[in-house]
Amino acid sequence: MSTEKPSDKLDRIVAQAHRARDEREKGYRERALKMYPWICGRCSREFTRENLQELTVHHRNHDHDFNPADGSNWELLCIYCHDNEHSRLIDSGYGETAIDAQKTDVTHNPFANLGAMLKGKKS
């Protein structure tokens, strides 16, 4: 007999996914911290055990699943420089996103036939 609700099952799946992601991130973070000096690659701020949580691992190719053993895809950045790094890329990619949104509008516009429908009613 099972008293498990579907939402409990979903919660568990989500929790498992989070745990797997956390473990994976912890794995490469620890490896990167062992491999590189605790210094931000952008602003050269130095870190100690006390503030180490503000030092993050950036993936140079932005693929968090690409973690070669030689650490060539990792760069240690403080949380501020890491934020900058990503917002810079989001900014430069904004044009593409806008074009994609336009395309989507044209193909999935729910009002595309509205003009024709209104015309049809009037005549």
Ligand SMILES: [Zn+2]
């Ligand atoms: Zn920094």
Ligand SMILES: [Zn+2]
């Ligand atoms: Zn990053």
